[in-house]
Amino acid sequence: MKLSEYEMDVMQLFWQHEPCTASHIHQLLCEQPGRRKNVAYTTVKTIVDRLEKKGAIERHGQQGRAIVYQSLVTQSTLSKQATPGFMRRFFQGDSRNFIAHFIENEKLDDDDIAYLKTLLDSKKDSK
Amino acid sequence: MKLSEYEMDVMQLFWQHEPCTASHIHQLLCEQPGRRKNVAYTTVKTIVDRLEKKGAIERHGQQGRAIVYQSLVTQSTLSKQATPGFMRRFFQGDSRNFIAHFIENEKLDDDDIAYLKTLLDSKKDSK
DNA sequence: CACCTTTTACTACATTTGTAGTTATTAGTT
DNA sequence: AACTAATAACTACAAATGTAGTAAAAGGTG
Known part of the structure; x- marks a missing residue:
């Protein structure tokens, strides 16, 4: 959609x-x-x-x-559909480039940073 | 633009x-x-x-x-312009929500993960 | 130099999008 | 029950977008 x-x-x-x-x-x-x-x-x-x-x-x-x-549709569903295209158009489809942009440009407090590090760790473990 | x-x-x-x-x-x-x-x-x-x-x-x-x-315009310029709107529309403007989505849904290898953690650390230090 | 192929410049057109007006209807209010 | 303000349903319309055709010009090639 x-x-x-x-x-x-x-x-x-x-x-x-x-x-x-x-x-x-x-x-x-x-x-x-x-x-x-x-x-x-x-x-x-x-x-x-x-x-x-x-x-x-x-x-x-x-x-x-x-x-x-x-x-009838969740935000998550639409986000999943929209982000690959957005990523390709604005960041050449390079996830790392993309996330890096955000970490650099968006407001994140210490809590956020800690949370995201945890997330990165669990991502690493899950492989 | x-x-x-x-x-x-x-x-x-x-x-x-x-x-x-x-x-x-x-x-x-x-x-x-x-x-x-x-x-x-x-x-x-x-x-x-x-x-x-x-x-x-x-x-x-x-x-x-x-x-x-x-x-005449750089990718970076356009990305900076486009992302706040995208973030608001698809992630309620919540950076954390946004980045979390990516860490979970996009392919990242161990190198990427290490790099991003470094980035998060330097973000924390810079404040 | 005449010709053919490429490329430009211009035009076209259906669809989507942002924006709102008009008309008809009906749930409340007196 | 009559009236009114809110709401739905429908229509409208300009601008942007994706898509491409046509006509004209101008390189390179024989």
Whole structure:
């Protein structure tokens, strides 16, 4: 399943707040700092409709007139699908290059670092 | 600068083979295993034209009739621009979650693992 | 120098994406 | 029961994207 950027933004909100309605998603989007402000409700509803058509979410019930949706795909599933392509396009498919970029450029506290080292160790042991 | 997926695929080839012509890129794309086969030359040329219009590459010279191009942006620049959005959409912007996904899902040999641990250590020290 | 092959430049077109308006319906409210 | 605000359903539309065709020009080759 291939979702657009905006569709993914909406899926993120579903994953964090489901089951929920289009209005709820709309509110959440509007509250989101900086990103996209003043998006019309109908715009959000269109995205939600497309997500339903693509099979990423389904109707779960009603809340008054409003349709309550829930997700049908997990974030993990979509991440696994999307990352190889992203890695190839932006890091020549070189995992090491890729992870190195992140370790260097992203915020990680000591706890994170300790955790990731543990992960690396268990990866090594598992082979 | 925002490039499409296909445009990024072509940029990858430029970075690895520049300076080079559209025909050369076309050949390389056709040789690429599995991915997209039988793409028409004109299709590739269109992408190259768009990359030029977007300012991602420029004319560097001629080779017979053919135009030789070279890149104007680095892979690193584009990666730095693209990754925050990718991370947010697919990993809720959580670096730790993100890197963990990679350590778990991507192929890394013992050398890679040792290298990454060193990187994590130097990250820790630098604070 | 005439010709053929390559390559450019331009045009085309269906699909996807971001964005939103319009119309119809209905759940609450008075 | 009538009204109103919310919501769904449908339609619209420009821009971007993937894909390629056509026409024109200009190298190299006989």
